[in-house]
Amino acid sequence: MSSVEIKRVTDKKGLEAFIQFHYDLYRGNPYDAPNLHFDEVNTLSKDKNAAFDFCEAEYFLAYRDGKTVGRVAAIINNKANARWNRKSVRFGWIDFVDDIEVSTALLKAVENWGREHGMTEIVGPLGFTDMDPEGMLIYGYEELGTQATAYNYPYYPKHMEEMGGWRKDNDYVEYKLYVPEKVPEKYQKIAEMITKRYNLHVKKLTKREVKKEGYGQKIFDVINGTFGNLYGYSELSQRQIDQYVKMYLKMADLNLVTLIEDRNADNKVVGVGITIPSLTRALQKCRNGRLWPFGWWHVARALFFHKTDVVDLLLIGILPEYRSKGANALLFSDLIPWYQKYGFKWGETHVEMETNEKVQSQWQYLERECHKRRRCYVKEL
Template sequence: MITIHSVSSKRDWKQFFEFPNHLYKDNPYYVPTLVLDEKWNFNPKKNPAFEYIDSVAFLAEKDGKVVGRIAALINHKLNKAQQKKYMRFTRYDVIDDIEVSTLLFKKVFSWGKQKGMDTIIGPIGFSDLDKQGLLVEGFDQLGMFITLYNHPYYHEHLQQLGFTKDADWVEYKVYVPEQIDPRIARISEIAQKRHGYRLLSFTRKKEVLPYAHQMFHMYNESFANLYGFCPLTDGQINLAIKQFLSLVSLEYLYIVVDATGTVIGFGIMVPSLSQAMQKSHGHLFPLGFVRILQSLKKYDVLDMYLIAVKPEYMGRGVNAIILHEGLKKAMENGVKYAETGPELEDNDNIQTQWKSFRTEQHKRRRCYIRPLE
């Protein structure tokens, strides 16, 4: 018999966070989420998103064993801005049993209708910086630290439950060339000489702090019209700064300012942490932190976390400045390729950047939609 109950006790939450590690124990492509981050995400005292979000989580058990989990949330801030009654599902993981999925979603649908919602989308999380999109292509590719991994049958379960495609993201391997395309170097040089743009350099992380808030406020502007995006509050920005600065390597942090010193673009790349997370099962202790530090020093793959340009500066060489410097560092350090992370399939502005490179579109992920009635 399958039972569903809401997550409330410490034991419940521990099972909720650890279930994916058990489900994907022998899967070579699954990359665990950092459990500490997940504890913060679901703690209203730690996650500023709870200022405008309601959330609930459920576990499914069969014969005393956890066989599925799911969380649901309502972003009241975004619903008000868009005049919608949408809810979201996230952290959906199940064994291959449609009955488990059916019962989990039945609980989620009921909760959403009680809250006055009429539509559900997902998987999509607390913010655009959260993991989102169900994997539908690329099951034989190593995951990224910032993305989801799931079995192929998840898609089949969602289809049987009446979900359809709402949006797709694609991901690329961008291979580092032997030589930098002269056009990128030329555009970068012209942009800096003609417009007075400057690429900042840092020797210590605390030197980044005066620009960090500008970066994420600009990020809000740059991503404003993208699918599912909700602008970060100051509290969320403070949290994002702490999280990114704890991982970022200064040689892969690129901030471009105009002649007045205002941030007009930035890029953040990080050496791949996938294998470190696999070995540590998403835990920092006892050896997880050490493995992360090792990954930041010895690597041949980069993960692109964020690239953003102030909207009015698109097409004016800011991207070229970031790409040019990123390529130089990647070539110096023997990087084979960089992974882009999820990009909306119709986001031509971002995908145009890769036309000068040898690329491989190796993953696709999807956000689904379904009316609650």
């Protein structure tokens, strides 16, 4: 068997091969949620992704006998490094066949590139920012993946352990939340109480308000305020916010988007819940991540006609100073009836740090199951 050859992606053809490898490796997998091809292109292209205003990146492909056997992205988020006083090179978009020589060579390429740029540690899997997939799945391999996360085979973390030198930097958990037959009484009582006591109210959006009245900006101001002190977070720039408004809100069913406003503070937006019908099964039917010729129909059925049992809790955020007031109860008392109406059976939370008990306490009045765990690894260079 010939040795593994690592090549840097230098052109569009190489980027296409980088994107295509995941589709080939996971073809037919019942749990993976493959991204749409054009979304991958937009995220990985340096002239399209606003994160490149403060990030640097290189992409590497692994070959054996002329066949692609692995890929990885090397990323330096200069803003996050400055914020957290670290010199980290991140690895992300990592996929490989079950061959320890391949995975070792890929990560060695990231390590070398990081050293060349003055980094002192390698950490991941992470993307450019927290809006990208985070962590390597270490538990929950037979659970349905989500559009916002990356699935991986069970042999991935085994390779990390076998290579040596890596240690846990952070773990994330994900919960399956079962939609109740009625809104839990606790949520209803808390929602009624904080409406009267603190003058907090639910705000439902119209398309016009999103496009013309700046609510997209207000939403991501809350996201920055909510996640600003969490592991590895880098504040979203204005260009990123503009991109994410188009990405998350342009096609959203606004019945599944709920804001909380403080009417004692000039209707300041203090909480946000962006939820969407799960697209995983639909994306699995989009060959190579393409909407044409038939993929668009499956995506449309899930997105607009709610032909799925699952709702993804994409972004849930409450400003820190409002969490103790129970503002999250307003979100759920509004959203749960919509879930019931659309026939959703359960919801998928986004990744949550295992130590973030305040976030996990939001689900205490719902039947829930911690069904996935992800790990970020770190290694000194």
